[in-house]
Amino acid sequence: MTKPIDLYAMGWQDRSDRVRWLLEEMGVPYTNHWLKKSAGEMNTPEYRKLNPMGRVPTIVDGDIILSESAAVCMYLADRYSYGTLAPKMEDVSLRAEYTKWMVFSVGTLECVIARMFTHVNTPEETAVTHKFVKEQSELFKLVLNPILEKQDYILQSGFSAADIMLAAVIPGAQDYLVTNNPPIQKYMDRMMARTAAIKAKVF
Numbered sequence: 001m002t003k004p005i006d007l008y009a010m011g012w013q014d015r016s017d018r019v020r021w022l023l024e025e026m027g028v029p030y031t032n033h034w035l036k037k038s039a040g041e042m043n044t045p046e047y048r049k050l051n052p053m054g055r056v057p058t059i060v061d062g063d064i065i066l067s068e069s070a071a072v073c074m075y076l077a078d079r080y081s082y083g084t085l086a087p088k089m090e091d092v093s094l095r096a097e098y099t100k101w102m103v104f105s106v107g108t109l110e111c112v113i114a115r116m117f118t119h120v121n122t123p124e125e126t127a128v129t130h131k132f133v134k135e136q137s138e139l140f141k142l143v144l145n146p147i148l149e150k151q152d153y154i155l156q157s158g159f160s161a162a163d164i165m166l167a168a169v170i171p172g173a174q175d176y177l178v179t180n181n182p183p184i185q186k187y188m189d190r191m192m193a194r195t196a197a198i199k200a201k202v203f
Ligand SMILES: N[C@@H](CCC(=O)N[C@@H](CS)C(=O)NCC(=O)O)C(=O)O
Pocket: 010, 014, 015, 016, 037, 042, 054, 055, 056, 057, 067, 068, 069, 070, 106
């Protein structure tokens, strides 16, 4: 690596937090570029060249320009922590589990949680949304609790980028998934205590 990775973000608590956390865990040098949405900085021709949708996070790592937080974290962990924060391809079953949790975090968990920001335009709609998130959270507990009751991290092999993705997303459903649910509460306590997470101001 010749130059620090450029990380484009809006603020500490957007989806760039998980990327920053991973970079801190790996000790990979990076430069934060804080974009002010209100000043149109996500809409400039220069930024749209990096991310045509004008969203964050985006990274530039040499010739690589990449967006989508899960893809960014998978790329970075493979490139800079292969075999440690990202299981190796030859560890077939571990790698399969890892990939599942990376995709689950954004494709299943975050999709549901995101409704609480968008489907809340009237009191009636808000009630329906919260009922849905509550019900879905019961399903999430069915897959997460048995694992976190028996191990500290989502993979049996130990802490990985999959924990970063999961733990960065879970707090969005705090009331339904974490509160009064000791396995996930304790997991989140462990994640929030990590030096890299504190440095990256994820929580
Ligand atoms: N699936 C994408 C979602 C990216 C996304 O929507 N990011 C938000 C910030 S967390 C954003 O850039 N929103 C644009 C806006 O608010 O105008 C990812 O995981 O990176």
